[in-house]
Amino acid sequence: MERTSRTTSWSVVRRARENGPFALAGVFAAAFAVAIAHLVASLLHPQSSPILAVGSAVIDATPTPMKTWAIRQFGTNDKIVLIGSVLAGTLVLALVAGIIARRHLRVGLAITFLLVALAGAAALRRPTAEILDLVPAVTAALLGPLTLWWLVRALLASEGPAAASDAEPGSSRRGFLIGSGALLLGGAVAAGAGQWIYKVRSSLGNIRLPGAAKTLPPLPAGLETTIPGITPFVTPNARFYRVDTKLAVPIVDHSSWRLSIDGMVDNPFSITYDELRDMVFEESDITLTCVSNEVGGRYVGAARWLGVPLRRILDRAGVSPDADQLMSEDVEGFKIGTPMSALMDGRNAIVAIGMNGKVLPREHGFPARLVVPGLYGFVSATKWVTRLTATTYAKDTSYWTDRKWATDAPIKIAARIDTPRPLTNIDPGATAIGGVAWAQGTGIERVEVSIDGGRWQVAELGPDGGNDYWRQWFLRWDATKGNHRLAVRAIGKDGAEQTAVKASPFPDGSSGIQQVLVNVT
Numbered sequence: 001m002e003r004t005s006r007t008t009s010w011s012v013v014r015r016a017r018e019n020g021p022f023a024l025a026g027v028f029a030a031a032f033a034v035a036i037a038h039l040v041a042s043l044l045h046p047q048s049s050p051i052l053a054v055g056s057a058v059i060d061a062t063p064t065p066m067k068t069w070a071i072r073q074f075g076t077n078d079k080i081v082l083i084g085s086v087l088a089g090t091l092v093l094a095l096v097a098g099i100i101a102r103r104h105l106r107v108g109l110a111i112t113f114l115l116v117a118l119a120g121a122a123a124l125r126r127p128t129a130e131i132l133d134l135v136p137a138v139t140a141a142l143l144g145p146l147t148l149w150w151l152v153r154a155l156l157a158s159e160g161p162a163a164a165s166d167a168e169p170g171s172s173r174r175g176f177l178i179g180s181g182a183l184l185l186g187g188a189v190a191a192g193a194g195q196w197i198y199k200v201r202s203s204l205g206n207i208r209l210p211g212a213a214k215t216l217p218p219l220p221a222g223l224e225t226t227i228p229g230i231t232p233f234v235t236p237n238a239r240f241y242r243v244d245t246k247l248a249v250p251i252v253d254h255s256s257w258r259l260s261i262d263g264m265v266d267n268p269f270s271i272t273y274d275e276l277r278d279m280v281f282e283e284s285d286i287t288l289t290c291v292s293n294e295v296g297g298r299y300v301g302a303a304r305w306l307g308v309p310l311r312r313i314l315d316r317a318g319v320s321p322d323a324d325q326l327m328s329e330d331v332e333g334f335k336i337g338t339p340m341s342a343l344m345d346g347r348n349a350i351v352a353i354g355m356n357g358k359v360l361p362r363e364h365g366f367p368a369r370l371v372v373p374g375l376y377g378f379v380s381a382t383k384w385v386t387r388l389t390a391t392t393y394a395k396d397t398s399y400w401t402d403r404k405w406a407t408d409a410p411i412k413i414a415a416r417i418d419t420p421r422p423l424t425n426i427d428p429g430a431t432a433i434g435g436v437a438w439a440q441g442t443g444i445e446r447v448e449v450s451i452d453g454g455r456w457q458v459a460e461l462g463p464d465g466g467n468d469y470w471r472q473w474f475l476r477w478d479a480t481k482g483n484h485r486l487a488v489r490a491i492g493k494d495g496a497e498q499t500a501v502k503a504s505p506f507p508d509g510s511s512g513i514q515q516v517l518v519n520v521t
Contacts, residue, residue, distance in 0.1 A: 019099045021176065025151035026098020027091050028180050029112060033144035034090065035187035035194070037119075037136040042194035042201070046248035047126065047332065048133035049194075050119030050140055055086045055247045057122040064403050064506060083247060090115060101152045108152070109145040116141040127333025147183065151176060201251050202362050209306055209354045214282035219304065220463040223434065223472040229419030230434040233463060233472055235301035237356055242363055243290045243299055243377070245399075250331050250384050254367040259351070263327070263389035266318030273367050276353065279308045284348050284371070285469045287438050289411045291376035292505050296416050296514035300438070302470050305371050306354030310343055313351065313388070323390040325407075327398060328370055328382035336382045337398035338372060339408050340390070347373050347441065348468065351385070373468035374440040376409040376509055406508035413439040413498050415447050415473070415490035415514070422516045428481050433459075434474035439492035443467035449475045450487040459488075467493070479520045486516045 034050055041049035047056065059082065074081045093115055101108025120137030123129060154176040222233025260270040283306055290299035314326075319340070326338045343349050349372040353360050360366045365383030372380035378400045389396075393407060401407055415437035420426050437447045443466070448456035462472030489498040502512035 019102065021155050022098045022102040022152060023095045024098065024180065025148060025155060025176070026094040026096070026101065026108070026112070028183050029098070029144050029148035029151060030090060030094030030115065032147055032183040032187040032190075033112075033116070033140040034087075035191040036143055037140040039190040039194040039197070040139050041136040042197040044132050044135060045130070046198055046251065047246075048123045048129075048136050049248070050116065050123075050137055051083060051086055051090070052247045053119050053123040053126075053133075053137070054090075055082050056245070057125060058082065058086060059245050059247075060125075064405070098148065098152070101148060102155070105149070105152060109148060112144045112148050113141055116144055128331065151179060154179060198248070198251070202249065204359050204362070204366065207254065207359050209357075209359055210277045210281055212281045212283045212306055216283045216285065216304070219285065219465055223462040223474060227419065227432050227434045227472075227474050229421070230472055230474065231416075231418050231436050233302070233465070234356060235303055237303070237358060237361055237364070240301040240303060240355075240364065241290060241299045243292055244383060245334065246332075249362045251362070252331050252367055252384055257331075257367050257386065259368060259385065260387045261313060261317045261390075262387070263391045264320035264323040265314075265390050266320075268317065273353075276308065276351070276368065279312070281306055281308055281354075282348075282350070284350055284352075284373075285465045286348070286371055286373045287440060287468060287470045288371065288377055288381060289438070289509075291378045291405070291409060291509050293510060294505065295414070295502075295510050295512045296516075297510075300416075300436075300470070302465065303356050305350060305352040306357075307350030307352035307368075307371060310349040310351055310370065310372075314343065314390075317390070319390045323392060325391050325393050325396065327387075327389040327391050327396050328385050329387040329389070330382055330384040331386045332384070334382075335396075335398045336370075336379060337393070337396070337401060337407065338370075338375065338380050342372060342375055342380075342408075349373070349380075374410055376411055378405060379407065379409050404507060409508045411438070411440050412509050412511050413437075413490050413492050413496055414511075415488045415498060417486060417488050417514055417516045420486075420516070420518045423518070425519045425521050426479060428479050428520050431477050431479050432474045433477050433486055433488075434472065435488065436470045436472055437488075437490040438470040439490060439494075439496065440468050442492040442494040442496065444471040444473075445491050445493045445495075447471070447473040447488060447490050450489075451477065452485050453487075456489070481520050483517060483519050486518065487513050489513055 038049045097108045097111035116137055120134050123133040123137055219234055224230050224232045254273040257273050258270045259276060262268040283304055285304050287302040293299035324340050326340055326343055327335055329335045351368050352371045353368050355364060368385055369383040370381055370385055416435045418435040433449055437444050447459040449459050450456050457475060459473040459475040491497050499511050500513045503510055
């Protein structure tokens with residue numbers, strides 16, 4: 001029995017040693033083809049890169065609960081995790097293709113080709129897909145099987161004439177190693193060049209913002225200058241949250257971009273970026289919140305936006321009174337539906353081209369995006385917007401409503417504790433509990449803090465940026481040794497109190513009271 005076990009183990013090891021180089025051949029071939037295809041895509045449309053195209057298809061096909069879970073677990077790194085998973089899956093299948101190619105070369109090549117065909121199909125599924133979007137996949141379809149064929153022939157030749165009677169005499173395992181090294185180096189250079197080209201193309205150059213007819217006084221200094229750990233009063237552009245379905249930020253040429261207004265309107269029209277810049281701009285201090293934000297979460301940010309009032313554009317178009325939805329579409333065909341009533345009730349909804357005194361970053365929607373105070377982003381904050389269509393909910397559905405999210409999603413009043421951080425150790429004595437709170441449309445009247453389930457204590461508020469902007473707050477606390485539970489709630493100027501009823505983000509935003517445990521040592 002022991003001898004049989006040893007024989008079986010040795011047989012497994014021997015097969016692994018024999019198949020290992022062929023498995024690597026499959027991986028090297030796929031990696032090289034994907035890298036070259038990524039380089040080609042960077043010169044055309046980044047979203048047509050095979051890995052990104054498949055990743056986008058996976059995002060669209062993923063059930064809502066799984067998306068919510070991924071955002072909760074991985075935060076803004078969810079896209080990196082997705083791309084890594086797609087790449088890992090591709091390489092595993094490529095590994096299998098390489099092993100099969102040892103005995104059945106045509107089958108291995110067919111599997112490699114099928115991987116690329118799926119990427120091409122995913123690229124063509126995009127609403128704004130063009131024939132050029134097939135070029136990266138076709139490139140990989142040629143290079144992947146061809147590279148695998150060459151590597152497998154080199155390996156078979158090294159096993160002797162019996163293994164590959166038609167192999168070229170000069171082929172050898174050394175040739176395989178040299179060729180593999182060259183492929184890895186070339187693939188790395190191609191992938192790096194693709195990323196570099198993408199960054200160069202993403203540069204906004206010397207675009208300047210127009211002046212605002214309605215300017216606001218500078219926002220006052222926030223409590224972050226005196227309360228360590230509290231969120232800055234103004235969120236820097238680089239730290240502003242970003243949650244969307246894009247695996248690669250769209251590169252939009254502002255010189256050819258147009259914003260079209262159509263649908264149930266009397267006067268459909270379109271304007272260029274320069275024509276939009278010639279309109280009357282206003283500055284607006286607005287806080288944005290993602291519906292995926294959990295209680296106490298970080299998917300919320302506040303900025304000063306420069307934009308044209310959306311109502312002005314809609315009035316020029318002459319929206320029909322029967323239209324109850326504004327369908328906004330981005331440059332890649334992604335659609336968001338906004339209640340028309342929220343755009344006509346006097347709130348300061350804008351088409352923004354500037355953010356915190358700078359040109360709107362590509363990550364946040366350049367050349368233009370919608371900013372609608374009081375509504376979660378999934379029904380209002382379309383980035384890279386290129387079309388506005390007045391329509392009805394009965395006629396048209398959007399990306400998120402097709403996935404059973406709410407159609408009307410007002411941002412819920414909430415407060416968050418920034419400091420002390422959950423499960424941290426702090427020193428006893430004088431300290432500060434602090435954070436931010438928001439009640440868009442009405443503004444924050446007060447913030448209250450409870451320690452260890454005790455009475456609610458009124459916190460001090462920071463500077464006021466307007467009813468659509470968040471407020472910083474803090475409470476001075478004489479911390480005593482031991483474990484403590486801190487809770488916070490917000491009350492709006494209209495008397496609305498943050499609810500203690502717990503709700504998950506799906507389908508219209510989370511709710512509940514944030515509680516933080518800290519240890520005073």
